[in-house]
Amino acid sequence: MIFVVAISFILILLLGIPVAFVIGLTVLIYMLLTGLPLVLIPQRMFVGLDVFVLMAVPFFILAGGIMNAGGLTKRLIRFSYILVGSVRGGLAYINVIVSMIFAGITGAATADVSSIGAILIPAMKKKGYELGFSSAITAASSTIGGIIPPSLPFIVYAIVAGNVSVAALFLAGVIPGLMIGLFQMVAIRLFFINKCPPAIKHEKIPLSDTLKEIRDAILALIMPIIMIGGILSGIFTPTESSAIACVYALVISLFIYKELTFSKLQKIILNSAVITGACFLIVAVCSPFGWILTVEMIPLKLTTWILSLTNNSNLILLLVILFLLFIGTFMDTIAALIITVPVLLPTLLKVGFNPVHVAIIICFALYIGLITPPVGICLYIASSISGLSLEKISKAIFPFIIISILILLSIAYFPDIVLFIPRLFGKIR
Amino acid sequence: MKINIKILENLDSKIDWITSIIVIYSLSLMLLLVFSQIVFRDLFRFSMYGIEELARYLLVAFSFFGASIALRKNELVGVTFARNALPIKTQRWVDLAGIFLVSIFLMIITIYGFRLVVSLLKTGQLSPSLRIPMSIVYSVVPLGFLLMLFRSLLNAFDLFFCCSLKKNAKYKQITEESKKI
Numbered sequence: 001m002i003f004v005v006a007i008s009f010i011l012i013l014l015l016g017i018p019v020a021f022v023i024g025l026t027v028l029i030y031m032l033l034t035g036l037p038l039v040l041i042p043q044r045m046f047v048g049l050d051v052f053v054l055m056a057v058p059f060f061i062l063a064g065g066i067m068n069a070g071g072l073t074k075r076l077i078r079f080s081y082i083l084v085g086s087v088r089g090g091l092a093y094i095n096v097i098v099s100m101i102f103a104g105i106t107g108a109a110t111a112d113v114s115s116i117g118a119i120l121i122p123a124m125k126k127k128g129y130e131l132g133f134s135s136a137i138t139a140a141s142s143t144i145g146g147i148i149p150p151s152l153p154f155i156v157y158a159i160v161a162g163n164v165s166v167a168a169l170f171l172a173g174v175i176p177g178l179m180i181g182l183f184q185m186v187a188i189r190l191f192f193i194n195k196c197p198p199a200i201k202h203e204k205i206p207l208s209d210t211l212k213e214i215r216d217a218i219l220a221l222i223m224p225i226i227m228i229g230g231i232l233s234g235i236f237t238p239t240e241s242s243a244i245a246c247v248y249a250l251v252i253s254l255f256i257y258k259e260l261t262f263s264k265l266q267k268i269i270l271n272s273a274v275i276t277g278a279c280f281l282i283v284a285v286c287s288p289f290g291w292i293l294t295v296e297m298i299p300l301k302l303t304t305w306i307l308s309l310t311n312n313s314n315l316i317l318l319l320v321i322l323f324l325l326f327i328g329t330f331m332d333t334i335a336a337l338i339i340t341v342p343v344l345l346p347t348l349l350k351v352g353f354n355p356v357h358v359a360i361i362i363c364f365a366l367y368i369g370l371i372t373p374p375v376g377i378c379l380y381i382a383s384s385i386s387g388l389s390l391e392k393i394s395k396a397i398f399p400f401i402i403i404s405i406l407i408l409l410s411i412a413y414f415p416d417i418v419l420f421i422p423r424l425f426g427k428i429r
Numbered sequence: 430m431k432i433n434i435k436i437l438e439n440l441d442s443k444i445d446w447i448t449s450i451i452v453i454y455s456l457s458l459m460l461l462l463v464f465s466q467i468v469f470r471d472l473f474r475f476s477m478y479g480i481e482e483l484a485r486y487l488l489v490a491f492s493f494f495g496a497s498i499a500l501r502k503n504e505l506v507g508v509t510f511a512r513n514a515l516p517i518k519t520q521r522w523v524d525l526a527g528i529f530l531v532s533i534f535l536m537i538i539t540i541y542g543f544r545l546v547v548s549l550l551k552t553g554q555l556s557p558s559l560r561i562p563m564s565i566v567y568s569v570v571p572l573g574f575l576l577m578l579f580r581s582l583l584n585a586f587d588l589f590f591c592c593s594l595k596k597n598a599k600y601k602q603i604t605e606e607s608k609k610i
Contacts (some may be wrong), residue, residue: 012530014512015512015527015530016508016509016511016523017507017527017528017531018500018505018506018507019506020505021505021530021534024538025530025531025534028534038537039545041537041538042542042567042570042574045570046569046570050485050486052481052484054488055459055463055484058459058488059463062456236467240466240467243464243467244464244467246460247460247464266453269453269457270449270452270498272456273452273456273491273494273495274495274499275499276491276495277491277494277496277497277498277499278496278499278505280495281492281493281496284492284493330508331508332506375508375509
């Protein structure tokens with residue numbers, strides 16, 4: 001019977017209807033076949049969303065929206081321009097640096113690519129950077145957004161996996177996140193410098209202007225410190241940090257920069273709620289779905305099956321990574337996390353991997369899916385901003401995908417890269 | 430026929446307006462609640478009773494209502510590469526079949542959601558800390574799904590009568606997906 005349900009899942013999936021309904025219909029078919037009361041579905045869906053930690057999702061999206069409309073993003077970019085604007089490829093480096101700062105405030109890659117891209121892609125085009133490269137670096141650097149804490153995929157992962165601390169995951173994401181940024185900047189210097197216009201000797205920026213830019217940006221710059229510091233010192237939980245980010249951005253935009261109007265704010269709130277609704281519909285239907293997986297003991301059966309094939313933990317990890325990279329090419333990160341984690345996690349834990357290590361690998365692998373065609377959401381946004389076709393950006397982004405996969409593999413096989421900082425803070429043994 | 434479409438459009442925009450208002454205020458209120466909880470706890474060492482519960486219920490409410498707006502705007506992500514590989518004419522039939530299945534699902538959840546509410550009404554169960562009747566709390570599920578059902582039928586209507594418009598919309602949908610996580 002499970003076979004029938006699985007086949008219908010795949011058939012419905014291929015129809016192209018929203019993933020939430022694919023899962024919902026599969027659950028419905030299972031319930032009808034087994035004769036379980038259908039009232040369980042709405043009840044489980046409610047329970048699946050009635051989770052405090054999930055609040056971080058709308059709040060982080062909202063914070064990103066407020067930062068853009070309120071002029072915080074703009075000031076961060078102007079500040080970075082003072083740092084590296086005058087070297088060759090300056091705007092490309094800025095793209096990565098601002099993504100890293102942004103990553104320290106919000107937890108989602110898409111907020112990153114749409115806001116930074118909207119400013120930097122046109123600016124890079126004007127300065128004579130190759131358009132494909134500009135779009136590619138914007139999309140690629142945005143993936144840092146979900147790795148450097150605070151991070152949305154880690155929060156969702158912690159809900160799905162249970163018994164793993166979000167704070168430990170956040171800390172574990174620091175080094176991989178910095179690594180992506182650093183490697184991307186090195187790649188720009190080594191491989192892409194000929195796609196950047198030569199540095200122009202422009203007139204020296206007067207010191208007073210420099211100071212003004214720094215003073216302007218300082219309120220946005222200290223935001224990551226407030227967020228991460230607050231979480232680590234226990235003043236607020238990772239979930240609450242998302243609300244702090246919103247309020248902080250709101251206060252600065254409304255009262256200090258004074259760039260945010262009430263009607264703009266309403267639109268941003270509505271937009272955040274709609275994006276959240278689309279995402280949480282999947283979370284909701286995954287609740288009865290996960291329940292079925294448990295009842296049918298699918299994870300256990302899969303674990304037994306895989307272990308009967310091989311006992312080599314490294315090989316199993318490699319297979320899992322390949323599988324996740326494949327899933328990520330056509331599926332949304334959150335949906336993929338909710339579906340795959342309960343199934344894959346028991347196997348990985350059984351062969352002796354650290355839960356935090358596994359979490360980072362799974363989230364990172366699925367996050368690479370954001371920049372891989374055919375369905376890379378960050379690619380689509382970059383494409384819609386630059387007006388360049390998806391194929392051209394896909395070609396330009398290929399080297400960055402390779403870099404990400406190399407970092408993923410090094411994290412996978414050298415767990416200390418990930419586990420070092422959480423150990424330092426005593427979050428894991 | 431023309432008048433009917435007008436009425437439908439009118440109803441659509443009215444519902445859109447009301448849903449938007451509900452969604453905006455629930456999210457704002459939720460932010461206010463969570464933030465004040467932090468402030469009261471850390472500054473005044475005073476934990477407010479039941480705040481978290483209310484915030485969670487608001488989260489569920491605006492998620493389902495927000496999803497109905499996303500459904501109408503075609504912002505829900507699907508795996509469309511197989512569908513896109515089909516010839517255009519077949520695509521339309523696949524889409525209609527998809528909407529048909531989705532509507533059946535939405536209808537069943539709406540019906541059983543109402544049954545759930547009715548059964549909670551009978552038992553008179555109250556929420557743990559704020560003592561709100563759970564029947565009211567759970568009613569956001571059938572209401573949200575009823576809205577989604579209505580919006581899904583409107584999508585079917587669009588697909589049936591202005592097929593060419595929809596073709597472009599599908600491509601736009603992909604860029605709109607962008608806003609997702």
